[in-house]
Amino acid sequence: MTLPTSRYEPRHFRSHGVRRSSGLAFKLYSIGCRAPGAPDDLVEVAGVVAERELPALAEAEGDHHGLGFVIVHEGQVGTWLLLHWWAHEDILCQQMQNLDDAGDFRPTTRPLHGCVWEGIVITHEHQAWISRVLGGAPDAEAYLGDTLPAGTH
DSSP, rough: OOOOOOOOOOOOOEEEEHHHHHTEEEEEEEEEESSOOHHHHHHOOOOOOOHHHHHHHHHOOOSEEEEEEEEEEOOSSSSEEEEEEETTTTEEEEEEEOOTSSSSSSEOOOOOOOOOOHHHHHHHHHHHHIIIIISSSOHHHHHHOOOOSSSSS
């Protein structure tokens, strides 16, 4: 067995508010290796891609709740876009895309879930779903307002 030799280095996280498209509302997050994080133009492109693709993905799966979150992560060796939506009461669905050489996000066919930094956002969103939707009276706006604080994590 060979274990990783690299060390964890905190990255820069930001929330970019809520975006809405075709009956679906999602929180938009960015992660970057350098301060202040992913550049604004990359975040905007990610938001446009998510607005275009996320509603159709949620409809294709069915039984979705019109809520989700998106992560754009400018890493050291690539840029990733993770589209997430909630369906079937308690199932988190995901499509992962990466930025190709032409500058377009393309779905990956690799069996990837997310890296340790993206896991920070995913863990926060799991807890927000439990506390704001499954933990009592479901409140979509409370869920959308519950975001991971900006900063290094």
